[in-house]
Amino acid sequence: MATHLVTGAGSGIGRAVARALHARGDDLVLLARTRARADELETVFPGADVRVLDLAEPDAVDGFDAVPRRLDSMLHIAGVVELAPVAELDAHQLREQLEVNLVAPALVTRACLPALRAAGGTAVFVNSAAGLAAGASWSAYAASKFGLRALADALRAEEMGNGVRVTTVFPSRTATPMQEKVHQQEGGTYDSALWISPETVAATILHVLDLPRDATIPEVTVRPLVPWTPR
Template sequence: MPTALITGASRGIGAAVARALASTHTLLLGGRDADALAAVAADLPDATPWPVELTDADALAAAVAGIDRLDLLVHSAGVARVGPLSEASADLWRSTYEVNVVAVAELTRLLLPALRAAGGRVVLVNSGAGRAAHAGWGPYAASKFALRAYADVLREEEPALRVTTVFPGRTATDMQKTVRADEGGAYEPDRYLRPESVAEAVRYAALAPDDAHLTEVVVRSAADYCNEVMERAG
């Protein structure tokens, strides 16, 4: 079976992607929490925990050693904090970019030989904030716009690879709980996408026929989109 490496696989969208790909891929489950990764792997037929701190360059280089062929790389790891620009410190900007952009770029760079060998695919889980920036989302949205630009350039520079950006709307994950707490609002999972729905979009990009190159996929919550349309209609 083809091999897929999924970052952020210990929970949320990343774990859902792992479950969605379990029947079609041998899986490497990336993340910081080795115990959580082991728990996810235990329920899957052919999955191996791949614990690593993505922002540690030396650890990352050591972790990819020995991966000489990779069919699919899914970037699902990310961080998000919400607040006004007046309260966004330089440390917040740096830490957000380190995880959401720099770690993605470095991991992909290190794995390019393995991806080229397989004629592989790269899927980057972005965000609605990577298409439209709003008040309170400065560092996060900026990092996601940068991630979108990175994917666009990678697609042009590596034409033998398939590079897909997936833009999910609000999703019912632990990260969303933190975001809603930062926003001072209620966590309303019934209004959000399920992680499994986002994972299906990733799965389709991973398994799309050879004649189809999905460059961007936008996934919105049906309930939230309906409310938005009704609000615009007055």
């Protein structure tokens, strides 16, 4: 039975991934931002090991060590977004996006590496189309995601000899609560039917996890069947 550590299991892509892994009987270690969210996750995913860890608090993340001895995968899916042009950047919002989207994955990865090495596991970083191209008002979020790609690239080079595979997934617009918030910030009308379903991205991630040991998928991009723009 495989064991997976998942961030962002409260909604969207993270919830879809956790649901799929739980349904096939795998063990889950879930990180929740608050005690209330942890209680909810314990109800939704019976038997999961749910830990409270606010990814926006670097000191707490720096001290994180609640990791099993073996991890078949570490799935970084949690993220936050606040759109604003550079001329109007809010320092707190800038720092929060960098802390949650980049610093926390780096520190949690550091804590998980011994367990990933022990299992020959896979590290998956769920990035974004904004990690490939940045549009107006996306500077802070895109900067965090460009950095996340660099983190994954460096980790891949460092850990290949230890049997740890590293994959970055770049989903474009996906029908999640975060995407609904983005549409509100952009002043657009949100229609979930236009965008990728979280289950489709989850299926892509499970394909990465289930890949035979003779290969790896360094990067994979998932886009909806609508014209793509780097907004």
